[in-house]
Amino acid sequence: MRRVPTAAAVAAWLLPLAVAGGGAAGGALAADMAPAGDPVSRGAYIFQAAGCLGCHSNEKEGGAPLAGGRALATPFGTFHTPNITPDPETGIGRWSDADFIRAFREGLRPDGAALFPAFPYASYTRMTDRDLLDLKAYLFSQPAVAAPNKPHDLTPPFSWRFLLPVWQWMYLTPGPVPDDPAKPPAWNRGRYLVDALGHCGECHSPRTLMGGMDAGRYLAGNPDGPDGDKVPGITGAESKGIGDWSDGDLTLLLETGLTPEGDVVGGAMGEVVRNSTSKLTADDRAAIAAYLRTVPAKD
């Protein structure tokens, strides 16, 4: 019986080291391959790659950018996104760097209450500290808008914030994932763009009954996506995925929204292309394609 606790103890030792290594070491780390620049312009790029604008702006009703108020319909009820401008009263102007990192990494507000995973922190948790701090620098360079948050309109028990720590215990694995040294840098960059920043799995993976991403069906498509839309699979599966797409097909879609059949993607993906993937560098779009093509096929 001695070997089991020993192995567990070794794993407990290695895990924090691996996580720390993923965030801290220098060199050609996936997260460091963003275009160089000062923190605010780096943060602007991360803001686009992570697609923050759409959810946090009530464009339809003429709301100011980042002032929140957009209604997000989900199977659990309707969320109203909060104001994330630097306004000190109604926005996040009083948040410290540590507050900001904790919200993304652990899904906690400054007052310690848990955040709903409709804010896709189960993906953003993989962002590095540097990317998060640059993102904050960018947000704090934007105009402050006074706009109070609207309460969510959720069905119990999903409205009960105090139950969220259970959800987090089940579905949140905090911290960056270290680069895989056996894989090329572009693959690691692609994985970071897909899993951490682009949070593609939040829409393209189906959800469990408790609203977690179903890890066993990673990127295999989601019958019940945002606004009740069906979201196609983007694994290498030929029938329900993108197995028969070329790299060029994929990067063209990410740049322009055009599919190989000549359609234009609409709805939620139209917004992803407009606000996010069309604004990436060609290298980053190629990295997404390089990574997606290696995701095991799921029909």
Ligand code: HEC
């Ligand atoms: C899919 C929609 C969606 C996306 C994308 C999204 N958010 Fe949010 N965000 C939400 C929702 C919904 C909440 C409210 C969660 C809650 O009330 O617990 C939220 C909460 C937050 C909060 C906490 C604010 C507060 O006052 O408690 C911050 C900060 C935040 N988001 C910043 C961002 C940034 C920066 C990005 C891009 C990296 C982003 N969000 C992307 C939906 C989204």
Ligand code: HEC
């Ligand atoms: C907010 C939800 C959402 C997010 C986030 C999202 N997608 Fe999509 N995606 C969709 C929907 C919905 C469609 C179907 C659009 C249509 O058919 O008009 C789609 C379609 C696609 C397609 C076309 C597949 C096909 O068979 O036609 C690809 C490729 C794709 N997404 C890749 C990505 C990548 C890569 C990311 C992350 C960078 C991503 N998506 C993030 C919702 C999303």
